[in-house]
Amino acid sequence: MNTRVNDEPAAASLTERAYAVLRDRLVMLEIKPGEPINEDRLRTELGVGRTPIREALKRLEQERLVVAFPRRGTFATDVNISDLSHISEVRRTLEPLAASAAAERATAEDRAALTELRTRLDTTTPSGDNTELLRVDVGVHRAIYRCVHNPFLQDTLVSYDNLATRIWCVFLPRLSGMAGHVDEHVPLLTAIIEGDGKKASELASQHVIGFERAIRALI
Structure with a gap:
């Protein structure tokens, strides 16, 4: 029980870190509109697991910065x-x-x-x-x-x-x-x-x- 509780802030912190990095790259168009999000490369680069990346992408999709397509992956949204x-x-x-x-x-x-x-x-x-x-x-x-x-x-x-x-x-x-x-x-x-x-x-x-x-x- 204690271990699980103690792990939650760390997981949240990793998600927040992944979110902040991805958000600013998307905002400044360092990740180009329409470009696919390479989750494996991000995990290696940021030193985080699959879950923080996925949670960050869910939040970014709500903010209209990425869009996910079934069986195709997640992409940076276009700038209209x-x-x-x-x-x-x-x-x-x-x-x-x-x-x-x-x-x-x-x-x-x-x-x-x-x-x-x-x-x-x-x-x-x-x-x-x-x-x-x-x-x-x-x-x-x-x-x-x-x-x-x-x-x-x-x-x-x-x-x-x-x-x-x-x-x-x-x-x-x-x-x-x-x-x-x-x-x-x-x-x-x-x-x-x-x-x-x-x-x-x-x-x-x-x-x-x-x-x-x-x-x-x-x-």
Whole structure:
């Protein structure tokens, strides 16, 4: 009995690790749309068993990042630009809500972490690498979502941001002004740190609208 109980957190940890690695590879299109997921290779690479990989894939399928076909296997989902309007509709509602909630609910520890993140953004010379800039963008969003302190809302926010990021990745070679898009996070972080929910909501809304406009300009 004791051994079984003690093994459960370890199994959960391995699943979470497999999930996080796979998720970020799928989001950044390191695993290309339509590409098969090689479970054997992943098990060897990550040093985990079959169960953590399978559990991670189940979760990723719920998040529309992979799709499983009977007797064929599991594949990375396609990126459909036609989904942009649907994804943006959800994000235009939830991102301002999350920013406002973060401004109101962030703990002292949260605000210290966001302050440190803002300082790094404000003092680091922007990279010319769009992929690296996009990773920074994703990291800032996830940091803000953690400050909402609502696990259900956080999971939803992360899921839709992941889908939006995959669309970004399709257009990365043609995108200009990515550094400016990331720089928009500095005033947003400031509003959250200072507890200004209204300002944070407005800036988050502008950020999401700007993303959609940037993509539509390239379609």
